[in-house]
Amino acid sequence: MTNWSVILGIAKTHLLTKIKQTSIAALGVTFGIGSYITLVCFMTGLNAMLDNLILNQTPHIHVYNEIEPSKNQPISLYNDVAESFNVVHSIKPKRSQKKIHNALPIISYLEENKDVRGALPQVKTQIFYIAGSIELGGNLTGINPVSEARLFNMSDYIVEGSAEALEHTDNSILLGIGIAKKMSLKVGDRVQVSPINGGIFPLKIVGFYQSGIADLDAIQSFTNIKTVQRILGEANNYITDINIKLYDIERAVPLAKKIEQQFKLTAIDIKTANAQFETGTTIRNLITYAVSITLLIVAGFGIYNILNMLIYEKMNDIAILKATGFSGKDVQLIFMSQAMIIGFVGGVLGLLIGLGLTSLISTIPFQTEALPTVETYPINLNPMFFVIGFLFAIISTFLAGYLPSKKAKKIDPVKIIRGQ
Numbered sequence: 001m002t003n004w005s006v007i008l009g010i011a012k013t014h015l016l017t018k019i020k021q022t023s024i025a026a027l028g029v030t031f032g033i034g035s036y037i038t039l040v041c042f043m044t045g046l047n048a049m050l051d052n053l054i055l056n057q058t059p060h061i062h063v064y065n066e067i068e069p070s071k072n073q074p075i076s077l078y079n080d081v082a083e084s085f086n087v088v089h090s091i092k093p094k095r096s097q098k099k100i101h102n103a104l105p106i107i108s109y110l111e112e113n114k115d116v117r118g119a120l121p122q123v124k125t126q127i128f129y130i131a132g133s134i135e136l137g138g139n140l141t142g143i144n145p146v147s148e149a150r151l152f153n154m155s156d157y158i159v160e161g162s163a164e165a166l167e168h169t170d171n172s173i174l175l176g177i178g179i180a181k182k183m184s185l186k187v188g189d190r191v192q193v194s195p196i197n198g199g200i201f202p203l204k205i206v207g208f209y210q211s212g213i214a215d216l217d218a219i220q221s222f223t224n225i226k227t228v229q230r231i232l233g234e235a236n237n238y239i240t241d242i243n244i245k246l247y248d249i250e251r252a253v254p255l256a257k258k259i260e261q262q263f264k265l266t267a268i269d270i271k272t273a274n275a276q277f278e279t280g281t282t283i284r285n286l287i288t289y290a291v292s293i294t295l296l297i298v299a300g301f302g303i304y305n306i307l308n309m310l311i312y313e314k315m316n317d318i319a320i321l322k323a324t325g326f327s328g329k330d331v332q333l334i335f336m337s338q339a340m341i342i343g344f345v346g347g348v349l350g351l352l353i354g355l356g357l358t359s360l361i362s363t364i365p366f367q368t369e370a371l372p373t374v375e376t377y378p379i380n381l382n383p384m385f386f387v388i389g390f391l392f393a394i395i396s397t398f399l400a401g402y403l404p405s406k407k408a409k410k411i412d413p414v415k416i417i418r419g420q
Contacts, residue, residue: 007330010321011337018310022342025306029346029397030353032299033389036292037354040385042361043288045378051281057152057211058270059120059243060252063106063259065098066266103239106263110244115251118151120144122241123228129221130192130200131183138179138219140193142228145174151245160187161207171227173203177210178218193231201231296392304400310338312404328409339401340394347393351386 015022100106103121110119123142128135145163148154155163159177166174173191185191190202203223210217229238246252252269259267321331362379 007333008337011334011341015338015341018313021306021310021313025310025342026346026349028299028302028306029343029393030349032296032302033347033350033393034353034357036295036299036392037351037385037389038357038361039295040288040292041354041358041379041381042377043292044285044382044385045380047281047284047288048380049374049378050284052153057154057157058274059152060246060249060270061244061256061259062268062273063100063242063244063263063265064240065100098240099234100239100242100265103242104237107239107242110242110259113255115246115248115255117245117247118147119242119244120147120151121225121239122243123225123232123234123238124240125228125232126196127231128194128196129179129183130194135194136179136182136219138176138221140173140228140231141220141222142225143222145222145224152243157209157211159208159210161205165206166222166224169204169206171201171203172206172223173227174207174209174222175205176217176220177208178214179221180205180208182218195231197232199231203227296396300392300396300400304396304403306400308400308404332405332409335405336398336401339397339405343393343397343401346397347390350393351390354386354389355381 107119107121110116121144125140125142127138127140129138130136143154145154145166149163158174161174163174166172173193175185175191179191180186183191185205187205187207189205191205192200192202194200209220209222211220225239226236229236232238244255246255249270253271256267256269256272259265318331321334326334358379358381361377364377366374366377
């Protein structure tokens with residue numbers, strides 16, 4: 001029966017008598033795991049931030065009325081030319097309304113769907129921002145501000161003011177930061193807007209919006225839906241767009257197709273709208289995990305080399321142990337115990353160093369116009385990364401100790417003593 005107290009005592013003695021080599025072996029594990037934790041937390045944090053630039057602002061499904069030509073032209077309905085090849089020049093879009101017919105019942109119907117987290121109405125229109133004799137073209141979107149902040153993280157892009165102020169202030173506007181700079185406006189000022197059908201409407205500025213896309217910030221502003229409907233002279237059921245947020249983004253494609261068939265509207269899912277973005281995200285994630293795995297493998301070989309040399313330097317000790325009655329299995333367990341102790345200590349220290357470095361990085365200032373509310377570098381402290389790092393430390397040191405100790409198990413002590 002294996003006497004673990006004796007085996008662990010000998011393993012401890014070996015480690016402490018060669019403290020320099022033991023420390024180097026442990027540091028090999030420590031820095032390998034620490035580097036892995038730092039890299040993967042930092043890179044996945046950056047990737048998540050880049051993903052959020054698009055995903056936070058983009059609805060999973062965007063429903064609207066597409067202005068397009070009729071798919072069937074009059075000539076295609078004429079049976080006498082059914083077998084002919086017809087070419088029609090200068091096809092014009094069919095006359096249709098921008099508003100969604102029965103939008104409010106459609107929204108109520110969508111919100112009853114178990115896959116839908118929320119369906120929000122919007123009213124979009126083109127306007128002019130008036131500054132004295134200067135008119136600047138732009139877009140005004142009517143929204144439910146608090147709901148937009150809850151579902152689409154709109155608050156992350158409000159650099160001054162709040163969604164609540166826009167919700168509760170009549171005739172108010174959340175102005176694009178680019179427009180505000182061009183017209184030298186500040187919160188509390190009034191800006192005059194004019195829709196394309198005429199009229200001038202003064203709106204109070206309750207905040208500034210910055211998406212990080214300069215061209216968009218120079219034209220885009222937001223107000224609440226009732227204000228836009230009043231500016232356009234439309235009824236309370238005038239809705240031009242519906243933005244849908246789902247619990248599971250993978251349900252976007254089938255639900256978009258269902259909406260198009262059921263309501264005869266255009267429904268664009270997030271995967272179709274951001275196909276290039278999806279490709280970029282996949283490639284970035286592949287690079288991140290490929291580099292992380294490579295780092296762990298390189299660390300594993302370093303650990304193996306150090307422990308291999310450690311065991312071969314203990315040949316005399318192996319001979320003495322076997323000569324005093326220790327079996328080959330006992331000798332193997334002694335060196336395996338050393339490897340596992342080094343792996344455990346080095347792994348714990350590696351996790352602490354990784355946590356310390358990522359915490360340090362998360363305090364470094366990071367300024368970007370794309371995400372004005374982000375002040376420091378993003379870090380993804382996913383517990384699974386730490387679990388993977390510690391398991392790798394244990395498994396790699398187990399293998400690094402097992403292979404040389406297996407050879408030590410078979411060593412003939414007579415040959416070693418005779419060689420001395």
